[in-house]
Amino acid sequence: MLSVLKHFELCAMSTSNVCGQDTNELRLILSLSFASMVIFINLYLVQGMLPLIADAFSVTKSHATLLLSVTSFTMAFSLLLFAVLSDRVGRKKPILVSLYLLVILDFCALFITEFSQLVMLRMLQGALLASVPAMAMAYFKDELGNNALLKAGAIYIAANSVGGIAGRLLGGAMAQYLDWQQAMALLTGVSLIGTLIVSYLLPKSHFLKPELELGKWPLKKSDFKGFCYHLADPKLRLMYLVGGLAFMVMVNQFSYIQLHLMDSPFNLGRFEVTLIFLCYLSGTYASYRSAKWVAKQGVKRVFIYSVLALLAGTLLTLADHLTAIFMGFLISAFGFFLIHSSCNAWVAYRAKEHRAKATALYLCSYYLGAAMGGPYLLPFWNLWGWQGVVLGSVIALTILALVVLKLVNSKSQSGQLALES
Template identity: 65%
Template sequence: MSVVNQVNSEKRLIAGISIASIVIYINLYLVQGMLPLIADHFTVSMSQATLLLSVTSFTLALSLLFFAILSDRIGRKMPALVSLYLIAFIDLLMMFTHDFSLLLILRMLQGVLLAALPAVAMAYFKDELGQDALLKAGAIYITVNSLGGIFGRLLGGTMSEYLSWTQSMQLLFVLTLIGCFLSSYYLPKCRFVKPVHEKPKGFVNKTDIKGFSIHLKDLKMRLVFLIGGTAFMVMVNQFSYIQLHLMAAPFSWGRFEVTFIFLCYLSGTFASYRSGKWIQNFGLSRVLLFCIGLMLLGVLVTLMDSITLIFFGFLISAFGFFLLHSSCNTWVAMRASEHRSKATALYLCTYYIGAAIGGPYLLPFWQHWGWNGVVLGVVLGLFITLLLVAKYISVPEGTGHELSVV
């Protein structure tokens, strides 16, 4: 392949994965901005409506391991594309759904499908790209993840304010289908080569178990899994509770206005894009310490309890978190010299399980002490994350590729 063709193929791969990622995160987080509409349409409480995000995150987390195995069997491209079209089909079914229990089931199924792309994306990049291009692709990928999350939540808030449930699902179906077509067009032919091993006996075989165990036996890898999970546990859920805080007195913001807090993710978008450069220059250890410091500073600033400082605090927190997540995600893909999709899946499984348990973890803090309690819960969670980083730094280097970790 000529240099020009190679560059074009790399650009098409990054574009195709990025578009697919935006579709994934719009579908995942749209309901977070639609909770009032969902509660009204299905005649359920707001707390019941939040189950739609929780069950989706939980089934997504567990399904990552399945797609990691599947992609090692049949390649990266097919699972990603097939899952996208099935997500669009479920959006179509939700358009005609009027029973909340059925909607929960559909969201659980959608969570399974939403896992396909995150499970294979970094492995897909590692299979197709060189190290320099991989760092850039990883940074762009996390950047568009944050953009998809922002757009999904803001779109959900807009739908909740101006559209009915049926109209909202119609729009979501059209957007998802357009994303499917664009991803199909841009994704180049996959050069994945199936690993050579004994003939599989059943879907999960000894090679798969070995693949997962290789990464789980790596202490530094396990610590990075937990660092990403604990950081996301407090990050994504503090955004949920700040909405309740802003809707209460003295702010009394409306259900659409509170979604503007998600614009703070834009600072994380910038941080994600720059993460590849910074991890090369400073090493993962320094980057992680810097990120946790920013997240602590950001959440403490919100105690000043003014709109300006709350937004400023969340801008700082989002910057720190997405720099941490992008760095961890890329580091895992780079360190995994084999069974790459399994390494990424294990990281993201821990990551989304953290998101699933973060809501219940922060709930008693909110119930007893309001937003000040949530800040206390976040600080405690970040202290645990800091201990994990300290342990990571203290562990001597073992085998595997490193990214100038100091």
């Protein structure tokens, strides 16, 4: 009898442990997804607010598009610093501290009166916005098994796209109905609510830190060895370039198409023009399904199909009809998020050590692409309008196609399964 009771007790403890583990995994995925939504709402809000920013600060709309480039630039390099920081103090604290500081900066934006001040504030925000992207995939890798990593990464990237859509639509609604101070007050409230949710849900990190390393401040050369380790990997270098080129085209196309749709013959309003960002929903679906498609088709085919979708969607917009433009952006967003979610998960998979640094290098290249894309496409826009943007995009996508072909045809033993399955 005692042996039977002992058996049931062990079974109950086992079930409890499994349920507790499943609950922590769910809390981790939900909390980092909410955190990413707060981050990307703040990052892309200005993209939907271009008319309001232009009027409030007396600059041209095309000049206002550079705000996204400035934020992406500081975000790109801050990703590297957060990756080092996370290896020193863990994942959880830097994420929470950066989110609360972001809320404070959103509140400070209420008192901005000059465009130069806004540029400086967005540069500071860019540094804080790097925290979650730099650590999310490493956090997943630390806490989840390999089987759950791809799915968690896919859900996380889908949350990124939802946050991007929400930020742009919210920015468009603000531009239509609110003044600058009212818009920033609303943003502060949204950021605070999201941060409180993350604080409640985010589980404790089990990342183990070498105790001797915790007291070594300031940063030393040894902290950056992980970056050199990953940059020495030729496949990772190509993967970083793929992410940067793809995002360089995609995110900045969405900025310039707004300007095109606000001009004749479309003459769309401030909020109406931001509805183009609903095309990101196809990317949300692609992100969510990417893990299954990679498992079924293999990364080679997924990459090739993604680049073809980006090219086809971009060229379709030359028809210069609202239906064709929306269909083109639906196809482009699908292709972009499919390649991005695959890259993001593959980098985390391939990195056997210094995982946060591997992800940070990928995202650094990714956001540097976004920062460079605005200035790169601006001369094309000034000379030939939207047709010029398409021309500049096709040139960049042709280079992307060549890089992808080199990547999928290269061979190495490490990570072979991931690219050749």
